[in-house]
Amino acid sequence: MKRPAFFSLLALLAAGTALAADPAPGWTGSGNVTLVSDYIFRGVTQTQGRPTLQGNLDWVDASGLYVGGFGSGVAHAAYNNGSNAEIDLYGGYRHALSADNNIDGGIVTYWYPGAHYLGAGHDVIYHTQDLKLGLNLGSFSAYGWLTVSRHFFGFAVDPASGSYADSRGTTYVEMNWNPDLGDGLVANLHGGRQDIRHFSAFNFYDLKLGLSKTWGAWTGSLATTWNSGDASRNKVPYWTFFNADGSSKNVVGTRLLATLARNF
Numbered sequence: 069m070k071r072p073a074f075f076s077l078l079a080l081l082a083a084g085t086a087l088a089a090d091p092a093p094g095w096t097g098s099g100n101v102t103l104v105s106d107y108i109f110r111g112v113t114q115t116q117g118r119p120t121l122q123g124n125l126d127w128v129d130a131s132g133l134y135v136g137g138f139g140s141g142v143a144h145a146a147y148n149n150g151s152n153a154e155i156d157l158y159g160g161y162r163h164a165l166s167a168d169n170n171i172d173g174g175i176v177t178y179w180y181p182g183a184h185y186l187g188a189g190h191d192v193i194y195h196t197q198d199l200k201l202g203l204n205l206g207s208f209s210a211y212g213w214l215t216v217s218r219h220f221f222g223f224a225v226d227p228a229s230g231s232y233a234d235s236r237g238t239t240y241v242e243m244n245w246n247p248d249l250g251d252g253l254v255a256n257l258h259g260g261r262q263d264i265r266h267f268s269a270f271n272f273y274d275l276k277l278g279l280s281k282t283w284g285a286w287t288g289s290l291a292t293t294w295n296s297g298d299a300s301r302n303k304v305p306y307w308t309f310f311n312a313d314g315s316s317k318n319v320v321g322t323r324l325l326a327t328l329a330r331n332f
Contacts, residue, residue, distance in 0.1 A: 099125040100287075102329040107140050110240065110262060111274030111295030113319045114154070116143045116309065132170075135159040142180070145309035145317070147194050147222070150183025160200070172202040172211075178221070187225035188232035194222040198240075207247045213240040215265075223267050228304045233266035252282045256291060270306055272297035272320065287329045295320035 102122045107114040120141035128134045138156040147154075160174020180194040195217065202211035215238040223235040242260035249255055256278035264270045278291025297307040299318035307320040 094131075095127045095129050097125070097127045098332070099123065100329045100331045102327055105326040106323060107142065108293050108323060108325055110260060111272065111276070111293050111320060111323075112297070112307065113323060114140070114142045114146050116145060116317045116319065117323070118143070132162045132164060133159075134162065134174075143309065145311045146319070147180045147183035148185045150194070151181045153181055155179045155181070162204075168204075168206045170204050172204060173200065175199050183222075185222065188230060190224060190232055192219060192222055192224040194219070196221050207245060209244045211242050211244075213242075214238075220264055223264055223270065226267065226269075227306065228269070235265050235267055237265040239263050239265075254280045254282075256280055256289065269301065270297060272307075278325070285331050287327075287331060289325075289327045291325045292322065293325060294322045 100123070102124070103119065104122055105119050106117050107120050107122070122138070122140040124136065124138045126134060126136040136158050138154075138158075140154045141152055142150075142154045144150065144152055156176060156178050158174060158176040160172060162170040162172045164170045176198045178194075178196040178198075183194045185192055196215060196219065197217040198213045198215050200211055200213050202209055215236055218234045218236055220235040220238040223238070225232055240260060240262045242258065245255070245257040247255050256276060258274075258276035260274045262270075262272050262274070273296045275294045276291055278289055280287055280289035295307070297320040299308050299320060300306055305316065307318065308316045309319050310316045
């Protein structure tokens with residue numbers, strides 16, 4: 069991880085640790101610091117298969133309101149000309165249906181400091197905003213996501229035609245099941261479908277099968293992820309990320325993921 073990403077993450081964690089220790093009245097703070105073998109988002113590696121450090125902070129009010137932040141390192145190949153950092157801010161409201169069931173609605177902003185590229189006469193930034201709506205029923209959840217920013221993670225130029233289009237209106241639907249197996253073990257099952265508006269060649273399904281174990285303040289996990297996207301098609305690169313030196317890597321397919329988190 070480059071220094072700007074590292075220091076951005078440290079600043080986020082330091083601020084969050086203080087607030088978690090002394091939250092505002094009615095609010096409860098929590099968070100974690102996690103070492104991941106690969107940053108995989110919807111089955112796509114954001115670090116080209118390399119490890120990185122991540123941090124997450126949450127504040128929840130008894131009314132159902134919540135806010136939070138997430139920070140991670142990312143690869144330059146995924147987010148050109150940036151600081152190799154991702155910082156997310158989110159908030160929303162969970163309406164309780166019963167003790168373990170709720171409806172969750174909110175917004176997430178994904179921010180990549182300095183990251184942009186020039187394509188088809190446009191200066192394209194990667195910052196993205198998604199609205200979400202979900203249903204949580206105990207260990208099962210189902211969510212829908214809708215991109216309301218102009219671009220979905222920088223999707224603006226068709227690699228086959230070179231033409232420009234915005235990708236606002238992109239959707240993602242997912243289902244998750246995390247049953248408690250006892251003795252601190254939890255199964256992690258996930259399936260999702262991504263549809264990128266005006267860029268259907270990039271559409272994909274993704275799956276995850278994993279197992280996590282919690283002991284004290286620590287949580288470890290192992291998982292296999294799979295993404296159906298095409299790295300290239302007819303010699304046109306799709307889910308292939310290019311480095312500054314011209315080298316490239318397939319960022320989809322089947323991958324292994326290991327994580328170790330310290331919760332606070």
